[in-house]
Amino acid sequence: MKTQTGTIALPAGRWPSFARWKKRGVQTMIFVAPFVLYGIFLLCYGVNPVDLYVSMVKSAFGDLYGFGEVLLKATPFVLTGLAAALPAKAGLVNVGGEGQLAIGALFATWFAVFYLNAMPAWLGIPLMLIAGALGGALWAGLVAVLKVKGRLNETITSVLLNYVATFTVGFFVHGMLKDPDSFNWPFSPEISSSLRLPIVDGTRLHIGFVVALVLAALVWFVLAKTRLGFRIRVLGSNRLAAERAGFNINKMYFWVLISAGMLAGIAGMIEIAGIEGRLRASTGANFGYLGFLAAMMAWNHPLRLIVTAFLLGMISVAGNTLEIGSGLPSSSVNILMALVLFFILGGRRWSR
Amino acid sequence: MILADILTGAIRSGTSVMLASQGELVSERAGVINLGTEGSMLGGALGGFAVTVWTGNPWLGALAGGLCGLLIASIHAFLVLSCGANQLATGLTIMFFGMGVTAFFGRGFVSEQIVGFNPVALPFLSDIPFLGPVLFNHDPLTYLSILLVPLLWFVIFRTRIGIMLRTAGEREEVLFASGINPKLVRYLAVLAGGFLAGIGGAQLSIAYTHAWVENMTAGRGVVAVALVIFASWKPARAMLGAYLFGAAQALQLTVQQQGYAISPFFLFMVPYLLTLLALLIVERRKSSRTPEALGKVFAGEGSG
Numbered sequence: 161m162k163t164q165t166g167t168i169a170l171p172a173g174r175w176p177s178f179a180r181w182k183k184r185g186v187q188t189m190i191f192v193a194p195f196v197l198y199g200i201f202l203l204c205y206g207v208n209p210v211d212l213y214v215s216m217v218k219s220a221f222g223d224l225y226g227f228g229e230v231l232l233k234a235t236p237f238v239l240t241g242l243a244a245a246l247p248a249k250a251g252l253v254n255v256g257g258e259g260q261l262a263i264g265a266l267f268a269t270w271f272a273v274f275y276l277n278a279m280p281a282w283l284g285i286p287l288m289l290i291a292g293a294l295g296g297a298l299w300a301g302l303v304a305v306l307k308v309k310g311r312l313n314e315t316i317t318s319v320l321l322n323y324v325a326t327f328t329v330g331f332f333v334h335g336m337l338k339d340p341d342s343f344n345w346p347f348s349p350e351i352s353s354s355l356r357l358p359i360v361d362g363t364r365l366h367i368g369f370v371v372a373l374v375l376a377a378l379v380w381f382v383l384a385k386t387r388l389g390f391r392i393r394v395l396g397s398n399r400l401a402a403e404r405a406g407f408n409i410n411k412m413y414f415w416v417l418i419s420a421g422m423l424a425g426i427a428g429m430i431e432i433a434g435i436e437g438r439l440r441a442s443t444g445a446n447f448g449y450l451g452f453l454a455a456m457m458a459w460n461h462p463l464r465l466i467v468t469a470f471l472l473g474m475i476s477v478a479g480n481t482l483e484i485g486s487g488l489p490s491s492s493v494n495i496l497m498a499l500v501l502f503f504i505l506g507g508r509r510w511s512r
Numbered sequence: 513m514i515l516a517d518i519l520t521g522a523i524r525s526g527t528s529v530m531l532a533s534q535g536e537l538v539s540e541r542a543g544v545i546n547l548g549t550e551g552s553m554l555g556g557a558l559g560g561f562a563v564t565v566w567t568g569n570p571w572l573g574a575l576a577g578g579l580c581g582l583l584i585a586s587i588h589a590f591l592v593l594s595c596g597a598n599q600l601a602t603g604l605t606i607m608f609f610g611m612g613v614t615a616f617f618g619r620g621f622v623s624e625q626i627v628g629f630n631p632v633a634l635p636f637l638s639d640i641p642f643l644g645p646v647l648f649n650h651d652p653l654t655y656l657s658i659l660l661v662p663l664l665w666f667v668i669f670r671t672r673i674g675i676m677l678r679t680a681g682e683r684e685e686v687l688f689a690s691g692i693n694p695k696l697v698r699y700l701a702v703l704a705g706g707f708l709a710g711i712g713g714a715q716l717s718i719a720y721t722h723a724w725v726e727n728m729t730a731g732r733g734v735v736a737v738a739l740v741i742f743a744s745w746k747p748a749r750a751m752l753g754a755y756l757f758g759a760a761q762a763l764q765l766t767v768q769q770q771g772y773a774i775s776p777f778f779l780f781m782v783p784y785l786l787t788l789l790a791l792l793i794v795e796r797r798k799s800s801r802t803p804e805a806l807g808k809v810f811a812g813e814g815s816g
Contacts, residue, residue: 253600255604311795312795316734316791317791320734323731327780330780331775331777453608456601488616489619494611494612494616495609495612499609501605505605
């Protein structure tokens with residue numbers, strides 16, 4: 161109370177600027193601290209963190225190829241992030257991006273292998289994209305039905321269904337979708353080269369990145385500029401108000417979740433058509449969870465999400481650098497990722 | 513005796529989930545949902561296994577497992593209770609953290625072998641036909657976990673500590689008014705929950721599989737969280753749910769041994785689908801009473 165009245169009495173301009181600097185300082189600290197902590201961790205394992213961070217930055221920004229790799233990694237995070245951010249705006253917690261991506265990839269591969277192989281790219285690729293979206297929508301539809309009809313909390317059901325999705329993909333790549341020429345390895349046949357996404361010269365970056373950006377912009381536009389988006393935001397911030405205003409809440413929940421599933425499913429299709437070329441049981445593992453966390457870091461803002469997904473993409477690429485450059489397993493980069501997230505989650509109160 | 517096999521297996525493979533769900537129950541009673549239970553279990557599984565390898569003593573291993581679980585849960589407690597972070601997102605991050613840390617430190621333990629805990633047949637009791645082998649031929653941690661359930665019920669519903677715990681989850685103002693810091697109660701509840709989840713993880717690695725495998729909990733921590741909801745925050749029902757999950761896993765092993773031509777992947781799904789089904793049935797009967805503070809988390813506080 162005392163400090164509040166004090167601020168008013170002070171000359172204008174002086175304290176607010178100090179407060180702003182303090183806020184900046186705290187924000188910087190939150191960003192730097194996990195890297196310092198992780199550096200100490202690396203030192204314990206005899207790795208020079210400064211060298212490592214320099215080589216991380218170099219491998220991400222040093223040449224076109226490295227930069228392409230970061231964008232490539234960020235692409236699925238943007239899409240699965242949208243699959244979390246859009247429902248979050250309606251007050252839903254969708255952690256099912258993981259499973260929705262997997263089933264999207266399954267559908268996309270299934271259609272690509274059995275129906276679309278002989279088609280020209282201009283027709284085959286869009287159809288494959290639709291198949292992916294359909295798969296993701298179907299999987300999210302389960303969560304949506306359980307939410308709307310069964311009144312089950314979507315957080316728990318979506319996480320549980322992630323495991324079921326992984327086993328479903330496992331079933332198909334060990335069975336009906338197994339490549340007959342694979343010498344019994346569990347993966348699908350390769351999709352036809354006409355269905356592969358066009359690639360930027362000198363990198364592995366494919367056009368899927370543009371798709372992700374366009375979809376992020378679209379979700380932003382719908383949420384920020386349309387009547388529907390306004391309704392979604394009202395529902396998310398005040399359910400009671402939405403009820404009083406006569407919104408059909410269940411219908412909104414249902415379609416928001418379906419749309420989220422479509423976004424994650426498209427991420428699955430892009431992984432297949434853009435990078436892997438065939439479905440494996442491990443396709444897109446953890447991308448859903450990382451997308452969720454990217455959305456969290458971006459306050460569920462579709463455009464800021466692009467930045468946070470880029471950051472996570474950079475750290476993912478760094479995992480490879482770490483493995484090659486220092487002999488540490490690439491899984492140790494998950495520790496860095498978790499540290500970054502801990503500081504962002506915990507520091508929110510002080511950075512505002 | 514396929515039925516006896518399945519029931520024995522239900523207890524044997526359900527115990528880790530049961531311990532974790534009892535821990536999660538304590539935490540949720542105080543109003544904190546901890547999806548990081550998965551991370552605590554993983555930490556417990558690796559910590560318990562490592563200490564058992566080093567000392568050869570599984571009891572020390574179980575204790576270490578519990579402490580690792582507690583340590584990981586303490587991150588959740590700090591971020592959620594002291595920093596006001598979103599519970600669900602923090603829990604997920606902790607799940608990740610657990611995966612990363614255990615994958616990193618567990619590399620050297622993948623091929624290690626231990627004696628660990630083994631089933632001990634209780635004299636006389638294990639001679640009872642049918643029930644004997646099902647109920648009284650288990651590892652020591654399993655016996656302790658069964659004793660834990662009535663104990664936990666008693667503490668939660670019949671003691672002052674239990675009232676404090678439940679009040680922290682329902683009406684923290686009341687607790688505050690009576691001079692107790694609700695934050696402290698919540699801290700202790702989350703730490704206790706992490707400890708139990710850690711022991712659950714340790715049971716998995718030192719008593720059930722006798723091995724460390726990367727990411728070996730495979731979602732058991734998440735199932736534990738789901739089971740607490742299924743159980744309407746009641747210890748005995750959480751135990752029932754965990755054994756149901758265990759039974760589904762035992763069924764999967766039995767079916768494979770019997771050589772039925774069912775894809776193993778369908779069998780892997782069964783426990784998770786069963787958990788979903790169980791949740792659905794409970795919700796239909798509308799008998800669940802969510803602790804009020806938890807309801808706020810589920811309503812999406814801070815998610816928009």
